[in-house]
Amino acid sequence: MEPVLTALSAGTSVDVLIAALFGSAFGLVFGAIPGLTFTMALALVLPITFALQPTAAIAMLLSTYIGGASGGTVAAILIGVPGTPSSAASVADGHALTRAGKASLTIATATIVSTLGGLFSLVIMLFAVNLLAQVALSFGPAEIFALVIFGMSTICGLAERSMVRGMIGGALGLMAMTIGQDPIDGVPRMTFGSVQLLQGIDLLVAMIGLFAIPQVVETLAGHRAGHQMKIDTSSIKVQLPTLRFLFSYRWNILRSSLLGTIVGAIPGTGGPIAAFLAYSQEKRLAKHPETWGKGDMGGVIAPETANNAVTGGAMIPMLGLGIPGDPATAIILGGFLIHGIQPGPLLFTERPDVIYTVYFLFALSYVLVTILQLLGVRLFVQALRVPHQILALIISVMCVVGSFSIRNSFFDVGAMIVIGFFGYVLQKCRIPLTPILLGLVLGPTMEREFRTAMIMSEGSLSIFSQSPTALVFFGFALLIVAFHVVGSIRSRSAGEARPA
Amino acid sequence: MTTPALRDRWTGLVILLVAIAWIIGSEYVIPSGYSGSAFGPRTFPTGLGILLAILAVVLIAGTFRRRDTLPPPAPSDAVDEPAKVSTRDEMWGAAATFGFLIIYFVAMQVLGFMLATVLLVATFNYFVLGSRSLVTTGAVALGLGVGVWYLMGHLLGVYLPTGMLGLGV
Structure with a gap:
């Protein structure tokens, strides 16, 4: 009981509430604006959390994540352009409902079911994380290494259409993380005599560069090309749905929540996949599937519930194993690490209060995001009107200030710009950035565990083959690779069979 | 016009060269370590x-096996993408993004945070991004400078560079 009380008292202090409020609003704005992602919001918020005490920092990160996951809905419903990829599945029915004059009811319903989905996923998370951590507690270095390999392979394999490209990204991220002082022998690696490089590439700096800078380029290019949305925001109100109305969708909400949580828990998947799966599942089960796509409330409820249920699901491997499943949880993990909190099974035995704090702040964030979204919908819609080139400027300034403030170092600012440039070029060459980020986050763990295992076994690789758990993870990783190779050969031969 | 396959071939080639340089670098630059284990820092x-290197070769090989001899997809395929940027x-x-970042990076070291931010954001917004109103330009620049200073410097107590000239925050 004591950790719970510690968590409660830590989680209800004023600075934590302010941090959560700020994060919710920041996430909602970034989620609402098409082209800005909540991954970017998280990368920009990271340097701010650096200056906060750990609980407030966690509050800000979680609320930014949750705000961002919820914020995409408004633009999808009002203007038919999803604010985030996760809300793309809600566009068809959501925007049709707006055209039918039901925007106010649709936005309020979407907000409420988002919260229900998120809170449902929290409940599942409570049980699943504990179970997972208990199992993982018996893992030694060999098992953890195998687990990281498995995690990396799902991320490279599931998230990207081309596994080779995903793996190139992952390898680049892992390589970048080997720069600096060697974790075991302490010798410099690839530093070429630079003192600053001895500390390695700062994770925060890399995250800001990778996820904010390429977006700024794209926004400015779009500005040059003359893209700017015109939106009518004059008549936005919030009309709460009745309980009876919500109750009539109870099975839809339950099923979509469950689906979203499960999809979220699988590394390499995420909001967009969950939303589209929930949409097609509910459409199949609907009494009148013919009205879907033409303005059926069910077609908003299913994807919106599912894409928020992903948040809790994605936290399961992140908290229980220390393996993030998507860029957003990877950045949150990075934020935890800065404050000396290493997610994973050990956290449950050593710092149970942190775990309860995370649960509590997760729920608190949902409450705050819901209130803000219902009360402030007009305000967030105004954010859609800010010219995008101004946003790009603001983000550029935040990137520079943010990367400077981490260590008061201009070296880091330079590194951020260089990493941003490489990120941009790689993206143009269709090398995905997400595996790079996961390589950066998981790289040190992977190497440390491998070398610890080697020291334990006195250099014999048999430590891996003697562990059934490690073998199972390696087997899964191989399976994913095989699955991909077979799939690409099939699609290739299908493509050749089709007359061009 | 480069076809996607051609671009992939170049991407693969550059990555392959990077990989080779990296392997040579890690074998020559990194000390062998002291743990005596076969698996050291290298x-x-x-x-x-x-x-x-292997992945780069696979990527390059893929461009030869694909139907890369076909012409690029007809323009009609691209209609679905409204946000097409030339x-x-x-x-x-x-150029605008990295130009701004580099100039800002240098200016902040000399002028300090506040001056560099206000001056550069205003200049950039007016001359490069084509803002037509001087009032908005000024308001955005000042708002951004003061806003970030207030949030980071004042509320969070983060150190912001004062510049070589010592012209304040």
Whole structure:
């Protein structure tokens, strides 16, 4: 009981509430604006959390994540352009409902079911994380290494259409993380005599560069090309749905929540996949599937519930194993690490209060995001009107200030710009950035565990083959690779069979 | 016009060269370590370099096996993508972004945070991004400078560079 009380008292202090409020609003704005992602919001918020005490920092990160996951809905419903990829599945029915004059009811319903989905996923998370951590507690270095390999392979394999490209990204991220002082022998690696490089590439700096800078380029290019949305925001109100109305969708909400949580828990998947799966599942089960796509409330409820249920699901491997499943949880993990909190099974035995704090702040964030979204919908819609080139400027300034403030170092600012440039070029060459980020986050763990295992076994690789758990993870990783190779050969031969 | 296959071939080639340079670098630059284990400080960098080289070769090989001899997809395929940006605009966006970042990076070291931010944001917004109103330009620049200073410098107590000239925050 004591950790719970510690968590409660830590989680209800004023600075934590302010941090959560700020994060919710920041996430909602970034989620609402098409082209800005909540991954970017998280990368920009990271340097701010650096200056906060750990609980407030966690509050800000979680609320930014949750705000961002919820914020995409408004633009999808009002203007038919999803604010985030996760809300793309809600566009068809959501925007049709707006055209039918039901925007106010649709936005309020979407907000409420988002919260229900998120809170449902929290409940599942409570049980699943504990179970997972208990199992993982018996893992030694060999098992953890195998687990990281498995995690990396799902991320490279599931998230990207081309596994080779995903793996190139992952390898680049892992390589970048080997720069600096060697974790075991302490010798410099690839530093070429630079003192600053001895500390390695700062994770925060890399995250800001990778996820904010390429977006700024794209926004400015779009500005040059003359893209700017015109939106009518004059008549936005919030009309709460009745309980009876919500109750009539109870099975839809339950099923979509469950689906979203499960999809979220699988590394390499995420909001967009969950939303589209929930949409097609509910459409199949609907009494009148013919009205879907033409303005059926069910077609908003299913994807919106599912894409928020992903948040809790994605936290399961992140908290229980220390393996993030998507860029957003990877950045949150990075934020935890800065404050000396290493997610994973050990956290449950050593710092149970942190775990309860995370649960509590997760729920608190949902409450705050819901209130803000219902009360402030007009305000967030105004954010859609800010010219995008101004946003790009603001983000550029935040990137520079943010990367400077981490260590008061201009070296880091330079590194951020260089990493941003490489990120941009790689993206143009269709090398995905997400595996790079996961390589950066998981790289040190992977190497440390491998070398610890080697020291334990006195250099014999048999430590891996003697562990059934490690073998199972390696087997899964191989399976994913095989699955991909077979799939690409099939699609290739299908493509050749089709007359061009 | 470069076809996607051709671009992939170049991407693969550059990555392959990077990988080879990395492998040579890690074998020559990194000390061998003291633990005496067969798996020392070089193991991971070199192993990853070899992995990257193999992946680059696979990427290059893929461009020959694909139907890359076909002409690029007809323009009618691209109708679904409304946000099509020409290569020229794309290059402009990249030049503008990195130009701003580098000048801002240098200016902040000399002028300090406040002056560099207000001056550069205003200049950039007016002359490069084509803002037509002087009032908005000024308001955005001042708002951004003071806003970030208030949030980071004042509320969070983060140190912001004062510049070589010592002209305040």
